[in-house]
């Protein structure tokens with residue numbers, strides 16, 4: 304069985320095993336710390352200056368993407384709240400400090416320092432004074448930000464924490480400069496690899512189809528937004544994105560700032576070459592190192608890592624006087640209406656859970672007697688149903704029986720492991736499902752079936768009928784053959800012509816976060832799960848993962864098999880038997896979901912505060928029930944993640960559910 308990997312501080316397994324001897328091998332030297340105080344002072348000044356300049360730019364509309372531009376909202380930034388100000392400054396100060404060190408001290412010395420091999424106090428002086436959280440161990444309900452889930456370590460899993468690097472990042476200077484190829488040259492250009500991969504798949508891509516549907520994809524997206532909330536670099540006021548390109552995309556803008564880092568589009572691009580668009584927006588992510596630790600800092604996670612519907616319930620309780628959530632179109636809660644980019648299908652799926660919460664409140668209120676907080680008991684039920692569908696229905700389908708059993712999801716609560724999402728998952732293999740997105744989605748309006756371009760669903764949600772939206776998603780098969788136009792060229796477009804490139808953003812994130820190469824990560828996972836590993840000295844060695852044509856493609860773009868970006872784990876052609884994801888992606892997904900389950904003190908299967916009624920209802924309620932209760936469908940699917948599922952009459956389902964309404968009184 305896969306075990307929850309205790310990750311080494313610095314992992315050099317692949318290089319060691321495959322004979323790439325590190326230049327620092329045997330070098331135990333540490334940097335001279337005499338000047339650290341000096342560097343820190345300088346770093347502080349730089350950080351303060353940058354933050355001031357960011358504030359000034361955020362006030363100036365020239366620096367913001369305008370309302371009429373297609374990518375307005377695509378790189379939305381939240382506000383830095385007054386109480387977060389200090390954290391952001393400390394994080395930035397430490398980042399600047401490390402960048403200075405990268406310039407001033409030798410690489411092996413820096414490496415030893417970052418690996419914790421040098422005796423030193425590991426935090427900078429700017430972080431003196433640590434906040435204390437006190438938890439009430441008898442509180443039967445989850446907090447809204449995830450704190451106090453782990454009683455010994457109240458901050459574990461909390462909103463705002465850093466993602467963790469499972470292996471030390473592979474920046475070329477160890478702290479921030481992009482990785483380079485083995486020979487020292489830059490890696491292949493982002494847009495060029497992606498657009499040519501799209502062309503390649505057009506020619507050689509698999510011809511298989513899948514019976515999974517887009518409803519499942521959007522449901523996975525919802526789970527994703529519950530465990531990861533990205534933080535594009537922020538200023539004190541929220542924005543819909545900072546500008547790096549001119550509005551016409553023909554060049555970088557004069558208003559580029561530290562808040563933006565646009566991507567280059569080559570002039571011979573197969574899609575954009577003609578139009579002269581040569582610049583795509585991209586926003587760097589905020590890091591989180593609020594304790595000024597001298598270590599590899601991860602990106603800030605704006606959601607609690609627990610699968611607790613934090614993306615729907617928000618940062619703090621927000622209910623009406625009865626305990627109901629204020630809900631908007633298709634049942635979207637307030638935080639969902641504020642997020643971008645969001646498709647109406649996504650909003651409608653989250654909406655089913657918002658409606659379940661409110662339905663539960665109504666049921667409890669009609670009970671003869673009830674004890675405890677109505678909203679919190681309904682929240683616990685709703686989260687229980689949600690977790691049940693993830694672990695009981697979705698993962699078995701994605702993993703297939705072999706991996707599902709191997710993965711060892713039958714763990715008990717483990718208070719010694721930290722709840723966190725890995726940096727690699729977020730910016731690499733976790734984005735795998737983006738290749739499933741289709742050019743068009745089905746939409747059913749007043750009995751008519753239409754196919755509409757993917758981009759249309761991002762805006763004017765109110766103009767869509769919620770039942771028709773969900774019914775269409777259920778009958779739209781996922782794309783398995785190609786990287787479609789809708790994500791490579793027209794992502795988030797308004798006019799159907801000019802859009803963004805989601806896989807390009809994915810690759811840029813992969814590189815920005817300093818993720819190590821594919822083969823290194825593969826080796827790491829294989830160690831964690833106890834499998835044998837290969838070394839990759841020639842491109843032919845990749846024959847265990849990729850087809851000969853794809854190997855040839857990579858050989859044309861990369862100098863060495865050990866240079867290939869980990870994002871391309873999504874092209875792995877191996878799979879566990881019965882699985883619906885590539886092997887490396889499914890292994891990575893297994894480790895993440897196992898950690899999130901086993902570190903959650905309130906996971907529904909062991910939460911002692913769920914009454915018998917709640918436990919029974921969690922068994923009964925699933926998407927079939929939610930669709931019957933909260934949409935106008937006449938027939939509801941029995942296998943909601945598959946197209947052409949067998950169906951049941953919604954009235955029958957509703958009648959059955961009414962017969963168990965008494966359970967809400969024993970919640």
Ligand code: HEM
Nearest residue numbers: 520521523524527531532533728729733734736737808812
């Ligand atoms: C179906 C529609 C989907 C759309 C339109 C979509 C779109 C996006 C966008 C725009 C981003 C932010 C890109 C960036 O700035 O870094 C993103 C990030 C991400 N997506 Fe998706 N995605 C979808 C489905 C999924 C699914 C099914 C998964 C798999 C579970 C997934 C996994 C991720 C991950 C791990 C990230 C990075 C973390 C984050 O920013 O939340 N996405 N997605």
Ligand SMILES: [Ca+2]
Nearest residue numbers: 529607609613
């Ligand atoms: Ca969460």
